[in-house]
Amino acid sequence: MPAPIGVFDSGYGGLTILKELKKKLPEYDYLYLGDNARAPYGTRSFDTVYQYTLEAVNWFFAQGCDLVILACNTASAKALRNIQQKILPTLDPHKRVLGVIRPTTEVVGNFTNTHTVGIMATVGTVQSNSYPIELAKLFPDVKVFQQACPMWVPLIENGEYDEPGADYFVKQYLEALFNQSADIDTILLACTHYPLLEAKIRSYLPSGVKLVLQGAIVANSLAKYLEMHPEMAQKCSQNSQLAFFTTDEPAAFEKQASLFFGQKIEAKHTDLA
Numbered sequence: 001m002p003a004p005i006g007v008f009d010s011g012y013g014g015l016t017i018l019k020e021l022k023k024k025l026p027e028y029d030y031l032y033l034g035d036n037a038r039a040p041y042g043t044r045s046f047d048t049v050y051q052y053t054l055e056a057v058n059w060f061f062a063q064g065c066d067l068v069i070l071a072c073n074t075a076s077a078k079a080l081r082n083i084q085q086k087i088l089p090t091l092d093p094h095k096r097v098l099g100v101i102r103p104t105t106e107v108v109g110n111f112t113n114t115h116t117v118g119i120m121a122t123v124g125t126v127q128s129n130s131y132p133i134e135l136a137k138l139f140p141d142v143k144v145f146q147q148a149c150p151m152w153v154p155l156i157e158n159g160e161y162d163e164p165g166a167d168y169f170v171k172q173y174l175e176a177l178f179n180q181s182a183d184i185d186t187i188l189l190a191c192t193h194y195p196l197l198e199a200k201i202r203s204y205l206p207s208g209v210k211l212v213l214q215g216a217i218v219a220n221s222l223a224k225y226l227e228m229h230p231e232m233a234q235k236c237s238q239n240s241q242l243a244f245f246t247t248d249e250p251a252a253f254e255k256q257a258s259l260f261f262g263q264k265i266e267a268k269h270t271d272l273a
Contacts, residue, residue: 002237004029005222006060006068008053011039011157012253013192014071015260017100020215021069022242024223029237031063034257035272036248040153041074042122042191049124053079054087055272057097066235069222070099073121073190073214077101077128096232100192101130103221104214108188109139111210116183119146120173121190122153131190145184147177153193157256161196170200178206186210196259245270 007018011034018032033056035041041049053075060068070076076099083097108117119131126148135144151169155161178184187209189195195213202211226233244267246253253267 001064002235003064003066004031004241004243005236006030006057006063006065007032007071008056008060008068008075009034009070009072009192010041010052010074011036011153011193012256012260013153013194015257016192016195016213016215017069017071017218019261020219021222024216024219025226026240027238029239029241030243031060031065032242032244033059033270034244034246034248034253036246036253038247040122040157041072041078042124042153043150044074044124046078046128049074049078050082052272054083057083057087059270059272061092061095066095067232068095068097069218070097071192071218073100073130073192074124075099077125077130098222098225100214100218101134101190103218104188104190104212105131105134105138106221107217108186108212109135109142111212112142112186114183114185115139115141116143116145116181116185118177118181118184118187119144119190120149120152120177120187120194121146123148123150125190131188143181143183145177145180147173147180149173149191149194152197153191156193156196159256159259161200166197166200167204170197171204174201174204184209186212188212189214193260244268247272 080099126146132144155166244265250267258264
């Protein structure tokens with residue numbers, strides 16, 4: 001029986017991906033889960049992120065989902081490969097779990113003229129080196145510089161992303177990135193929370209520097225994936241329906257989620273562990 005496409009994030013950031021998925025592929029049903037009770041994932045160990053992400057994937061499978069998108073860079077960096085290579089072949093080889101790093105790295109190298117790209121991400125994503133590793137395979141002539149931005153997610157989740165206090169940390173991390181290389185002409189926001197800081201980031205960018213967001217990239221990639229894999233597309237229900245779950249308090253989730261998703265939503269609570 002066809003089921004929704006699962007979309008997972010440690011908290012709210014994945015809603016910026018879901019927003020673009022819904023825009024690109026509005027006919028499909030989507031089931032969103034935010035593990036807000038245990039967020040953020042960015043500073044947690046590889047083992048912890050892997051365990052949490054695996055619990056979420058199993059939750060989606062229990063809801064009948066055959067296709068799950070890890071709309072979280074940290075989960076994609078720290079858990080996706082093990083889940084794809086070690087878990088799915090024995091758990092259910094007919095189900096699929098996809099991430100956001102591979103589709104992003106497949107195109108981001110096309111944006112740069114100086115062959116120099118900056119990655120702004122969580123500590124966990126930076127430490128994983130996932131972006132430099134993948135970009136080296138796809139665009140070997142592109143130099144990659146990373147900057148961890150540990151204060152950005154807390155600022156965003158506490159509603160301070162549009163306040164004057166956020167300017168300090170936006171400027172600080174951008175300066176730290178450009179101190180690594182003045183040749184950077186393309187910056188990837190490699191955390192799905194960061195689009196809420198887009199306006200502030202753009203205001204401090206040097207002229208001519210491109211800012212790349214992941215939402216539309218991931219949505220286009222999923223559209224191509226479903227076109228290339230009609231057998232998977234047939235397993236995804238198409239009633240244009242949305243459902244939202246959180247491991248934390250639904251009322252608090254609903255209030256914050258509207259900022260990321262762009263419209264009011266209704267959420268339900270669920271437990272993973």
